[in-house]
Amino acid sequence: MIQKLEDFLVKYPGRVFFLLIILSLAPFFINLGLLPLFADEPTRANVALEMILSDNFSVPTIGAEYYYNKPPLYNWILAGFYLLTGTYSEFITRLPAIIPMFLFAISIFYAVAYFLKDKRIASLSAILFLVNGRMLIYDSMLGHIDIFYSWLTFCSFMLIFYFLQQKKWFLLFFISYIITALTFLAKGLPSIVFQGLTLIVILFYSKNLKKLFSWQHILSGITCLLIIGAYFYNYYQFNPNLEGYLSTIWDQSSKRTATEFGFVKSLIHVITFPFEHIGHVFPASLLLLFCFHKDFIKGIKQKPFLTFISLVFLANIWVYWLSPLTRPRYLMMLYPLVFILWSHAYYSYREKLSKTNQVFNKIILFLALAVSISIPNAFWFDLQEIVPFLSAKIIFLFILSSLITYLIWKLKESKIIAFIGLLLVLRLAFSWLVLPFRLNHSENTYYRAAAIEMGTIVGDKPFYFYQYHPEETGIPFHDRLIFYIQKTRMKQVKFTENDAKPGYYFTFDRDLKNPDAILIKSYQNLKLFQIK
Incomplete structure (x- = not known):
């Protein structure tokens, strides 16, 4: 029985990925709308709601006063969800972020499968986007703009590479600039930075820097500006204070840079930045262990796609590395790039790094045991009055986690897939048990x-x-x-x-x-x- 499961997991990584996507729906959607809006959620919800109440979708407002911090594309989408469903619940407020989260994972899978021709790497890197620590217990339950925005930005990266390979310069520039216009209308100036840095570095590396002066690039850039300009022209008809709007958008991007902080704080941020984000994406970051093989860099250089995503990552990460107020959700479009590199390292070098692989397997087995043993502790948290069928849920979670722990122990080639299943069980426990507890104890x-x-x-x-x-x-x-x-x-x-x-x-x-x-x-x- 174990061998048949192993054979299936090894032979059909694409089917395994979509099976995991289906299994992840319940953990991520259960109690999604339970908690009150918090963090930036109510700001997004307010703008969308006031557009509906005022019957004016051109001018974002909060409290009937102009809201300048972000352009309104995401608010239009959220308002559309409100109007289509006829409800303004927390669940609906979070859907425009959660649906793109799954689309993001699927996009990663198809992009990697197409460019690397390896569905194992595609499946692992895509599912890691869902089960890294940051997404598993925080960003996946918030109606923030960042998942949607990052998904579009990642798609732009992939399309740039696709058309670069085919030397279709007009499509490369035109489509990426259309996406840049859309992402600008969602979040503002960071979109211009992503587009500019990515194109400069990629064109320089591919010895096509002169294409920046080509008619294809100039026409595409003008099209992007016309789309953005059309929005601001329409906005001007309702509020002529464009200077205030644009200066606020600029301030929203520039205030997080190192120039706004002292040398010591900025230096501490620069030193701790990589370690902080390794922690944010744990346990996906455990795959870093396999990047220490002597051929890791050589392997990246041998595959154009891996070279491309490495260059894109390096071209853009320094902006956030030097910004003390950077938040993890600002890097969501860059996280999948390292997940792809880590997944490549795992499948390429785990057999060559046999001792490292043994350590890795012991770590995930230990983590699985820790999760399984911890689940019955939920009986001690006075959840009986706030969690329906508490005993049945705890018993179910314990049996399921124990079974998966057993699979991690017994499987030979697919321990990491079983471990991902355990992480989904952990998220299910979080949704069933932790969210009601927070609701009951939150001001x-x-x-x-x-x-x-x-x-x-x-x-x-x-x-x-x-x-x-x-x-x-x-x-x-x-x-x-x-x-x-x-x-x-x-x-x-x-x-x-x-x-x-x-x-x-x-x-x-x-x-x-x-x-x-x-x-x-x-x-x-x-x-x-x-x-x-």
């Missing part, structure tokens, strides 16, 4: 209920957020309140510094100055007032 749950209650009390009457001046770290919290209030009443909340107008006001850590203000209700550090 976000209280504030969501408070915001919904305020929206219900006020209804369609005028509603204002008084003296809205949060620090940058407080913006997600305030945006979350605004989203749930607006979602409840389906009318905009407006920022104000004037408390003389009739209506309802909510405040954060302050009172109204108007002596006629009536306190309706307090919610910890929030207060709801009425002025008649």
